[in-house]
Every structure is written in structure tokens, then in C-alpha cells.
Amino acid sequence: MDERTREHAAVLVEWSARVEAGDDVVLSVGPDAHELAVAVAEELGERGANLLATYDSGEVTRAYLRAHDDEFEAPDHERALLEETDVYLSLGGGRNTSATADVPGETRQAYRSARTAVREARYDTRWVSTVHPTRSLAQQANMSYEEYREFAYDAILRDWESLAEEMDRLKELLDEGSKVRLVSSGTDLTMRIDGRTAVNSAASVAYDSHNLPSGEVFTAPYGTEGEVTFDVPMTIRGEPVRNVRLEFADGEVVDHDAEQGASVIEEVLETDDGARRLGELGVGMNRGIDRYTDNILFDEKMGETVHLAVGRAYDACLPDGESGNDSAVHVDLITDVGEESRLEIDGEVVQRNGSFRWEDGFE
Amino acid sequence: MDERTREHAAVLVEWSARVEAGDDVVLSVGPDAHELAVAVAEELGERGANLLATYDSGEVTRAYLRAHDDEFEAPDHERALLEETDVYLSLGGGRNTSATADVPGETRQAYRSARTAVREARYDTRWVSTVHPTRSLAQQANMSYEEYREFAYDAILRDWESLAEEMDRLKELLDEGSKVRLVSSGTDLTMRIDGRTAVNSAASVAYDSHNLPSGEVFTAPYGTEGEVTFDVPMTIRGEPVRNVRLEFADGEVVDHDAEQGASVIEEVLETDDGARRLGELGVGMNRGIDRYTDNILFDEKMGETVHLAVGRAYDACLPDGESGNDSAVHVDLITDVGEESRLEIDGEVVQRNGSFRWEDGFE
Numbered sequence: 001m002d003e004r005t006r007e008h009a010a011v012l013v014e015w016s017a018r019v020e021a022g023d024d025v026v027l028s029v030g031p032d033a034h035e036l037a038v039a040v041a042e043e044l045g046e047r048g049a050n051l052l053a054t055y056d057s058g059e060v061t062r063a064y065l066r067a068h069d070d071e072f073e074a075p076d077h078e079r080a081l082l083e084e085t086d087v088y089l090s091l092g093g094g095r096n097t098s099a100t101a102d103v104p105g106e107t108r109q110a111y112r113s114a115r116t117a118v119r120e121a122r123y124d125t126r127w128v129s130t131v132h133p134t135r136s137l138a139q140q141a142n143m144s145y146e147e148y149r150e151f152a153y154d155a156i157l158r159d160w161e162s163l164a165e166e167m168d169r170l171k172e173l174l175d176e177g178s179k180v181r182l183v184s185s186g187t188d189l190t191m192r193i194d195g196r197t198a199v200n201s202a203a204s205v206a207y208d209s210h211n212l213p214s215g216e217v218f219t220a221p222y223g224t225e226g227e228v229t230f231d232v233p234m235t236i237r238g239e240p241v242r243n244v245r246l247e248f249a250d251g252e253v254v255d256h257d258a259e260q261g262a263s264v265i266e267e268v269l270e271t272d273d274g275a276r277r278l279g280e281l282g283v284g285m286n287r288g289i290d291r292y293t294d295n296i297l298f299d300e301k302m303g304e305t306v307h308l309a310v311g312r313a314y315d316a317c318l319p320d321g322e323s324g325n326d327s328a329v330h331v332d333l334i335t336d337v338g339e340e341s342r343l344e345i346d347g348e349v350v351q352r353n354g355s356f357r358w359e360d361g362f363e
Numbered sequence: 364m365d366e367r368t369r370e371h372a373a374v375l376v377e378w379s380a381r382v383e384a385g386d387d388v389v390l391s392v393g394p395d396a397h398e399l400a401v402a403v404a405e406e407l408g409e410r411g412a413n414l415l416a417t418y419d420s421g422e423v424t425r426a427y428l429r430a431h432d433d434e435f436e437a438p439d440h441e442r443a444l445l446e447e448t449d450v451y452l453s454l455g456g457g458r459n460t461s462a463t464a465d466v467p468g469e470t471r472q473a474y475r476s477a478r479t480a481v482r483e484a485r486y487d488t489r490w491v492s493t494v495h496p497t498r499s500l501a502q503q504a505n506m507s508y509e510e511y512r513e514f515a516y517d518a519i520l521r522d523w524e525s526l527a528e529e530m531d532r533l534k535e536l537l538d539e540g541s542k543v544r545l546v547s548s549g550t551d552l553t554m555r556i557d558g559r560t561a562v563n564s565a566a567s568v569a570y571d572s573h574n575l576p577s578g579e580v581f582t583a584p585y586g587t588e589g590e591v592t593f594d595v596p597m598t599i600r601g602e603p604v605r606n607v608r609l610e611f612a613d614g615e616v617v618d619h620d621a622e623q624g625a626s627v628i629e630e631v632l633e634t635d636d637g638a639r640r641l642g643e644l645g646v647g648m649n650r651g652i653d654r655y656t657d658n659i660l661f662d663e664k665m666g667e668t669v670h671l672a673v674g675r676a677y678d679a680c681l682p683d684g685e686s687g688n689d690s691a692v693h694v695d696l697i698t699d700v701g702e703e704s705r706l707e708i709d710g711e712v713v714q715r716n717g718s719f720r721w722e723d724g725f726e
Contacts (some may be wrong), residue, residue: 027418029423034422038423041427041430044427045428046430046431050439050440052444053417057392060401060416061404063404063408064405067409068408071411075414078444079447080446081440081441081443081444084444
């Protein structure tokens with residue numbers, strides 16, 4: 001086994017999920033994530049946790065969904081499982097990232113709706129999502145397999161403790177601040193953040209962070225004004241999307257266009273009221289991620305990028321009891337802030353041309 | 364997909380497990396049983412059942428067990444899952460039938476003991492075990508992959524309804540009978556069966572039968588006298604076993620030897636009191652299985668064989684409330700009755716040289 005696979009498993013179990021003896025763990029295994037599953041199982045055995053592995057195959061799901069009549073029932077057995085689960089580890093990694101491409105949207109939506117209780121029970125566990133670098137993910141990233149493995153492990157095997165400390169600086173500034181301004185090519189946007197709490201997403205449940213890799217600081221903005229252009233290419237609902245431009249007034253999108261994928265953006269914005277307002281402002285701080293790979297798990301954490309999501313806000317960012325943006329969607333869009341850009345909090349520049357003010361090279 | 368894989372899935376879901384709309388189904392998938400899992404998922408979707416797939420990997424289990432300190436706890440989350448499960452379908456099929464060969468026996472035993480409640484909850488479902496014909500199973504059977512697939516599907520894709528009718532004839536004779544005598548080369552054995560109920564194991568939960576393929580009629584004998592030689596070669600606990608001979612008096616093994624594997628037989632017989640008494644007399648009636656493949660799922664159902672198990676009896680064979688042989692083990696041993704053999708019930712020959720008395724060629 002690749003030594004990096006073992007290190008990945010150790011980071012996931014120790015740093016990310018904080019697994020302890022006696023924890024009831026569900027390990028969701030993608031069809032090509034077998035090697036990582038073996039390494040994680042060893043870590044779980046060492047810690048005396050209980051292990052149940054589930055099989056997360058896009059091909060199995062596709063066959064099931066396409067054969068179904070769309071009258072889905074809530075799966076009580078899966079809910080019962082997750083209600084007794086302490087830790088849920090998702091090891092993504094299939095053989096084809098388009099394995100479910102021909103499942104109709106209404107079927108997906110009906111299935112998703114029937115699984116609300118299952119999903120909520122899962123969110124109540126110490127859940128962490130990661131991916132095993134597979135050939136299919138390499139293909140999606142337009143990289144060779146070896147190159148992709150280098151890339152993925154650079155992103156995953158960080159010194160998380162030290163990155164968490166650095167990210168805490170930004171979190172403090174955001175927590176204390178009232179107003180954020182983002183200026184870049186095609187972008188001049190202001191957002192209110194007073195009363196909101198930033199999450200230091202340091203790839204650990206101890207930080208309310210559920211992705212490995214992570215490496216972003218995010219909060220839930222409101223009262224957005226101005227315009228923003230997202231120049232990082234990505235795929236949304238199977239459609240390539242390029243250079244989306246959104247214009248906000250009074251917190252809502254009032255105008256939008258895109259070089260490519262305008263119709264999918266239109267579809268997203270029309271979902272509900274919340275879909276026209278922002279739910280997230282995130283600042284990517286993982287410098288192990290040095291290029292776009294069309295995989296949101298990596299892209300939104302990339303150093304020198306800022307992302308905004310239209311739709312749902314994370315509860316962790318909101319005052320206790322407040323529900324914030326409760327849209328049914330949450331769609332991230334990313335902009336490169338490496339050049340001719342600045343991020344201001346209450347008029348003070350925090351990041352300029354990709355460098356934070358506590359870093360060498362900031363001017 | 365091989366059309367036979369689809370047929371296999373249909374037999375499993377329809378005939379074997381009698382899946383209905385709304386059933387909560389767990390699909391346990393071996394690492395190389397993916398194709399069958401896809402076909403079964405389609406069948407489950409068509410029927411409107413709920414699907415959760417679990418991942419049954421020997422390599423994951425090995426890594427977990429070897430790293431563990433042997434102080435296993437009962438996994439509450441898995442028990443909760445199975446208590447809410449209606450149907451449990453196990454699709455065996457790994458890449459190496461020896462994947463857990465280096466897990467110490469005491470570790471297996473400790474793990475097994477901690478999982479008693481999980482196992483009991485599973486036995487309370489409509490559970491069915493089958494295998495997807497994999498290269499590793501072909502290797503175990505000493506066959507090429509294509510040859511093994513022919514073999515496996517011949518065994519699995521029977522006309523189960525008609526075989527169930529034929530097996531019912533033998534079940535009736537065993538239910539009405541008091542004493543069975545088996546005579547063959549190196550074998551002259553009598554067993555009491557009065558008060559016991561035979562199971563027509565027709566590969567369906569509707570017949571109290573939980574294996575696909577199946578095709579055997581079995582009951583729970585007692586008061587065994589005489590000697591028996593098991594000439595079908597097999598592997599028990601990783602050890603090859605050849606020509607085991609057991610001698611019974613007053614229902615108990617009083618002498619035993621073997622051409623090969625005597626020590627593992629000794630180990631089995633010493634487990635507890637029940638391990639020295641029979642728990643099962645089974646008559647193989649699946650003529651789709653025409654050779655030994657060192658896989659008990661197939662071997663014990665082979666036409667023209669009889670098997671006896673030392674150890675635990677199945678509850679279904681016993682009068683209500685009676686526990687019968689409750690040994691911790693159940694080890695099957697098989698003898699070929701194709702030549703110079705006869706099976707008598709209360710003095711009447713039911714099977715001679717492999718032919719039943721209702722078959723052409725019986726004399």
C-alpha cells in the first residue's frame with residue numbers, strides 16, 4: 001500500500017473525525033476507494049471503534065433509481081443505523097464521475113426528498129467526507145493518475161494544526177467585522193457580516209469542518225450589493241459554467257449572465273427566494289491546492305481564491321436559533337483573487353493579490 | 364451485463380427473498396460482486412423496495428481485526444440497522460478466498476461473540492446468501508472463469524418451483540418416517556428422525572431456505588448409531604480434509620479418524636457436547652451441481668450426495684420450543700451416494716445409487 005494512503009487514513013481518523021474507542025463508525029466506501037477503506041479499517045481497529053462499511057456505488061444507485069417509479073419511501077433501516085452512529089466517514093472514489101448522468105432530475109429530487117431524515121441523522125454524527133484519488137477523478141481533473149495522486153495528497157496531507165492557527169486569524173477578523181468588500185477584475189461587491197460567526201474549516205469536526213481536504217474560512221453574508229464575476233471554470237449539474245456574473249441589490253441577485261452555462265445558473269436562481277441571496281462567503285487558504293480540478297471538494301479550498309454560494313447558509317455561521325438563508329440549494333461559485341484583487345474588512349485590506357496581511361510579500 | 368447476472372438477480376429478489384414494495388433491504392456486496400449488485404438494485408427499484416448497500420470485504424475485515432486488541436464491543440448501530448431490516452441479501456464474491464487467512468482464531472472468535480445480537484437480528488430478516496461467480500471462486504474450484512460461470516449459473520438458474528415439488532416428496536417421507544439408514548462404502552449408519560420436521564430447502568424464504576443455490580432436504584436426526592465415511596474432499600477452517608470416518612454409539616461420536624485433516628476434526632468434535640452429536644442430515648438434490656468445488660454453498664446441495672453435520676440443529680426441524688442440538692459449531696461433511704449406496708426410511712429404500720424411487724432408472 002502507498003504510504004500516503006496510510007497517512008490519509010490516519011489524518012481522517014485522528015485529526016478529522018476524532019475517533020475514540022467504542023465509537024460506532026459507518027465507513028461509506030466508493031467502488032475504487034478500497035485501498036483507503038483498508039487503511040481506515042486498520043486505524044479504526046487500533047482505536048477500538050466499531051466498524052460497519054457501506055457501499056456507495058454510482059452504478060448501483062443509477063440502476064436502482066432508473067428502475068424506481070419515483071414514489072420513494074423514507075428508508076427506516078438506514079435512519080435507524082445513522083441515529084445510532086457516532087462517526088460517518090465517506091470515502092468517495094468511483095470509476096466514472098458521470099455514473100448517474102442519465103438519472104432524470106425529478107427522480108433525484110424525489111429520492112433526495114424521501115431521504116431528508118436520513119440526511120439529518122447523518123449531519124448529527126461526526127461526519128467527514130474525503131476522496132481516494134482514483135483514475136476517474138484524475139480524468140475529471142485532466143491529469144495523469146500519478147500527477148493527480150501527487151496533487152490530492154498535497155491537498156490532504158497538510159500540517160492541519162498550523163493551518164488551523166493561520167485560518168484562525170482570518171476567522172477572528174471576520175467575527176469582529178461588519179462589512180466585507182471584494183474587489184477584483186469584474187468584481188466590486190460588499191456584504192454585511194455583523195452578527196455572523198465564521199467557521200475555521202480546518203478539516204476536523206473539532207472545528208465544525210467536515211471535508212478532508214479543507215482549508216477555508218467561511219461565514220454567512222447578507223445585504224449584498226454590487227457585482228461579482230466568477231472566473232474559475234466549473235461544472236454545475238453536469239453543465240460547464242464559465243465567467244458567471246451576478247449583480248446584487250438589497251441582498252438579492254437582480255441581474256446575471258454567463259459566458260457559458262447561463263441556463264443552469266438561471267435554473268439555480270429560480271429554485272426559491274433564498275437561491276437569489278448569498279448563503280456563504282468562503283476564503284480558500286489551502287496552498288496545497290494549486291489548480292482547479294473541477295471538483296468542489298478541492299476547488300473551493302484553493303489558496304488565492306474566494307467563493308460565494310447562492311442559497312442555504314450553514315447553521316454554524318448564524319446566531320443561535322436563527323435560520324438564515326434556508327434555500328433548498330447551495331451552489332458555490334469561485335473567483336481567483338491571486339492578481340489585482342483585494343479583500344477588505346471594514347475598510348482594512350486583509351488580502352491583496354492573494355497574500356494575507358500577516359504573510360511575507362503583503363504590501 | 365451478462366444476461367445470466369440479470370436472471371440471477373431476478374431469482375434472488377423474486378423467488379428467494381420474496382421482496383415486496385416498501386421492504387427495507389440491506390444488500391451486502393462483496394468487492395467483486397458489483398455486477399450482481401447493480402442487477403439486484405434494478406430489481407429492488409422495480410419493486411419499490413428501500414435499498415442500503417453494505418460492503419463485505421475480507422481485506423477490510425482483516426485490517427480491522429488484526430489491528431484490534433480483541434476486546435470487541437457489540438456494534439449498536441449495526442444491530443439497530445438489522446432490527447429495522449426486512450430483507451438481507453448477501454452477495455458473496457471477493458478477490459481472494461483466503462483474504463482473512465492470517466487473522467488469529469481467537470480474534471475471529473472474540474469478534475463473532477461480540478456480534479451475537481447482530482447475527483440474531485439478521486436471522487430474523489428474510490435473509491438469503493448467494494455468490495456472484497468471481498475469478499477467485501473459479502480458482503478455488505480449480506476451474507477457468509468461463510467454466511465456473513457455466514457451473515455456477517447451472518446451479519443457480521434452476522426451475523425452482525419444479526425442484527421444490529420434487530423435494531417435497533422426500534420431505535413428506537422424512538416427516539412421516541422414524542428411522543433413516545444410510546448404507547454406502549464405509550458407511551452403515553442409522554438415525555432417529557421421529558418428531559422432527561424436514562425442511563424443503565428450495566432456495567426461498569417461503570420454504571425456510573436461505574441459500575441460493577439450494578436444493579437439499581434436511582432434518583435434525585438423533586440417536587445415531589454406526590459408522591459413516593465422508594468421501595467428498597473439502598476444506599474446514601482452512602485445512603484440507605479427506606475421508607473422515609466417524610463412529611457413533613448412543614448418538615455420540617465414539618471414534619473418528621481421517622486420511623487428512625484429522626486434527627481439525629478433533630478440534631471441531633471437542634468444542635462442546637453437541638459437537639459430538641449430529642445436528643443435520645441433508646440430502647443433496649440439485650442436479651445442476653455436478654462436481655465438488657470446495658464451497659459448501661454448492662457442495663452440500665449436489666445431486667447424489669448426502670451430508671451430515673456435527674453440531675447445531677436448525678430450529679425449523681425441531682418441535683416447537685425444543686432447542687435440540689445447540690452446539691456452538693455446525694460443520695458439514697459430505698458423502699457421495701451415486702454408487703453402491705442406499706438411503707432407507709423405515710426399511711424402505713428411498714434412494715439407490717443416486718436415483719430416487721420416483722425417478723426413471725430407480726430399481
